[in-house]
Amino acid sequence: MRKAVLALSIGAILGLAGCGENDAKQTQAQEQTSQIAANEAGQEQSAEQAYLLLVDNYFNDLLKLEPIYATFVGVNDYNDQFGDGLSHAYLTERHQLNTRYLKEVKKIDRDQLSNELKLSYDMFNYDRNVALADETFPNHFMPMNQFYSTVISMVQLGSGESAQPFNTVEDYRNWEKRLLGFIDWLKLAQVRMNEGIESKVVLPRVLVERIIPQLSAQLVDNVDDSLFYTPITLMPESFSDTDKQAITAEYTKLIGEQLIPELTSLRNYFQNTYIKSSRATDGWWGLPNGKVWYQHLANSHTTTTMPVDEIHKVGLDEVARILSEMDKVRVQVDFEGDLNAFFASLSSEPQYFFTERQGLIDGYMELKEQINVQMPKYFNVMPKADYVVKPVESFREQSAAGASYDAPAVDGSRPGVFYINTYNLKAQPKWGMTTLSLHEAAPGHHFQIAIKQELTGVPEFQRFGGYTAFEEGWGLYAEYLGIEMGLFNDPYQYFGKLSDEMLRAMRLVVDTGLHAKGWTREQAIQYMKDNSPMAESDIIAEVERYMAIPGQALSYKVGQLQILALRAKSEQELGDKFDLKAFHDQILTSGSLPMEVMELKVNDWIASQK
Structure with missing residues (x-):
């Protein structure tokens, strides 16, 4: 899965890392310049310009x-701000933002847009509606869990290997203010x-029990042992001795x-107050x-309107089919x-x-080298x-997923990261x-993201927004492609x-069993043990992840099935005209799409090929 970078309240936004600051500002300047020129010439604004x-x-x-999101997309104007995500002022402003722009976009005639911008329009309209629907539920009452923790995310930002820059004295001052x-x-x-x-x-008790040691790990006796002290160890040699001494003193005091007293207070709150409730x-x-x-x-994560009961039934059918395929492998390798x-x-x-x-x-x-040969x-x-x-990283490995992916910076300053x-x-079999x-x-997450x-030539929200069903569906579709690439000739x-x-x-x-059908944690763990060779520690981490972020795990299989269905439709209708590379272009070159919008795009492509 893609690795989330901030707390659940803003994690869906912030995992979509990075463009260069100049890219975003140049796009804005070009659009504004175009509009000013049109106004001065007395021209009526086109639907596309609007x-x-x-x-x-x-x-x-x-x-x-969302100032930390700005940092992740390479806009550094807000690097000194945190953005609380929880205050009444924030919640009000977020509501007004979505309401205002939904009202304004509806004033634009969609029929007057190009085909590509029609897709973008549909995405934007979809996003605002889902965001407004999401506001009707009290997500902010559970601002963290063992899987998405703002504490861990801030440690990662301060590591010097994430989006937060630590190159100048101003960068250090900005991080100090963000910590405040x-x-x-x-x-x-x-x-x-x-x-x-x-x-x-409130959270389930077992998840609270997982959070407490995560917080306790940050409560060190010596300040220089704190992971939040890492920027001091990274201070550039070019800084003057005066600046180094001043920054070190300020960070040590802060x-x-x-910081540590407040983290201690939060740990004690979970340990002594919250867990009881x-x-x-x-x-x-x-x-x-x-x-x-x-x-x-379930609907927002899968970008579908599938009822939960239907999703549960699809899962049962897929489990039965895959078990049958697994048994064929057992026979093939002559296992007694x-x-x-x-x-x-x-x-x-x-x-x-x-x-x-x-x-x-x-x-x-x-493996990276072997797979890269096949990509062209x-x-x-x-x-x-x-x-x-x-x-x-060691500080989060006990609760982290088996693997994850972090996006690169477009400006080349940071590659993508495949975390293992x-x-x-024993949870990582060969x-x-x-x-x-x-x-x-x-060709999974790294390619798609x-x-x-x-x-180029698409709105910024489209480059840096995303839908779990599309991204995880593509990741699972990428696994399917491995069969065609000959990467699974070894039966194991x-x-x-x-x-x-x-x-x-x-x-x-x-x-769906946990969240809609009354399953217990233990029942869910046993089901996975009965139907897979996964290590028990991995199964427990998975089940507790589903408990923390309901619906997200549905998006993988639902998204894959949607992409495979569109490919099958394309192959059937186009016959000899079907080009797999061109099909992949259609899926990957408009950004991450809701399933309904993706289907519209592929249908238009099929018609154009005919």
């Missing part, structure tokens, strides 16, 4: 409201969670006298209006024993696992940006490496592909 100016203004207003905003957020989060307690909108139910159905809320989350015994063998025998963490990382680097055969458009393979969790090597690399890196960010690697596909199919069953 639309482009509107969405450009929206994007800039959004950057003001973060300290205010830590206080406000407790206020919101208290309101959640009063409204009975971390020691304000946490809920015994594991799914969203246990919250007020929880089933309606969950149906909304039933499928469960095959699962047990693949999950335990030493030859299927690395013994050293670096060996796992090196193995993925070798299947794609006309490929990303300019490269990606690197890194282990998940090396905490438990037979699962090919499919995982295809999904997270090339990097290409999207490198697009093919089993790895089936195993990962099984995970996505089980998610349809387990996520």
Whole structure:
């Protein structure tokens, strides 16, 4: 999956990292210059000019409201601001932003736009409606969980390897001010969670138990042992001694006298107050209006209107189909024993696992080279940006997913990152490496996200917005492409592909089971143990992730099935005229699309090819 970079309240926005600051500002200047010239010449504004100016203004207003998002897309005007995401003022301004721009976009005649801008118009309209619907649910009463934590995200921003720059003295002053905003957020989060307690909108107890050690890990005795002290260790040699001494003194005081005490207060709040009011139910159905809320989350994550019961049924059918395919592999490799015994063998025998963490990382680097050779055969458009393979940082590895992806900066200052969790090597079998690399890196997330960010001639919101169903659906479709690339000729690697596909199919069953059908955490864990060879530690982390971010896990399989259905339709209707590279161009070159908009685009392409 793509790695989230901020708390759940803004995580959906902030994981969509980066363009260059000049790109965004140049686009804005060009649009404004064009409009001024048209006005001076007495020309009536066209629908396309009106639309482009509107969405450009929206994007800039959004950057003001979400300053950390601005940092991630390379606009550094707000690097000194945190953006609380929880205050009444913020919630009001967010509502007004979506309401105002939805009203304004409806004044523009869609029929007067080009085909490409019609898609963009539909995306923009869709986004505003979903955002307004989302506002009707009290997400802000649960501002963090064990999976999306603003604390961890701020550590990552301060690491020097993320979007926050640490090149000048001003950069350091900006981070200091942003930390002050973060300290205010830590206080406000407790206020919101208290309101959640009063409204009975609280986290399950087990998730609270996971958060406490994450916070405790930040409570060091010596300031220079704090991960928030990392920028001091990265200070450029070019800084004067006076600046170095002043910055070090200020950071030491800020971390020691304000940040750590506030983090301690938050840890104590979870440990002594919040946990007593946490809920015994594991799914969203246990919250007020929880089933309606969950149906909304399922629809927003999948960008469909599929009822939860239908999604559950699709999952059950897919699990049965994939189990049958897995059993064929068992027969092919002449394994003596039933499928469960095959699962047990693949999950335990030493030859299927690395013994050293670096060996796992090196193995993925070798796979990268093998896969890259195949890419020109299947794609006309490929990303300019490269990606690197890194282990998940030690401070978050116990709760992190098995793998994840961080987007590159378009200006070339930061490559994409394919993160591998090396905490438990028994959760990273060798037979699962090919499919995982295809999904997270090339041609999966790295291709889709990097290409999207490198697009020209499309509105900024389109380059840096995204939909989980499209992005994760593409990642799972990328695994399917591995079959055609000949990367699964080894039956054990093919089993790895089936195993990962099984995970996505089980998610349809387990996520809906937990949140709509009253399943317990233990019931969900047992279902996954019965139907896959996954390590138990991995299964537990997965189930607790679904508990924390309901509906998100549905998007993988739903998105893949939608893309495969559109490809099948294209092949059937175009026959010999079907070009797989051209089909991939259609999917990748308009950014991330809601499923309905993607279908419209492909249908138009089919008609044009005929």
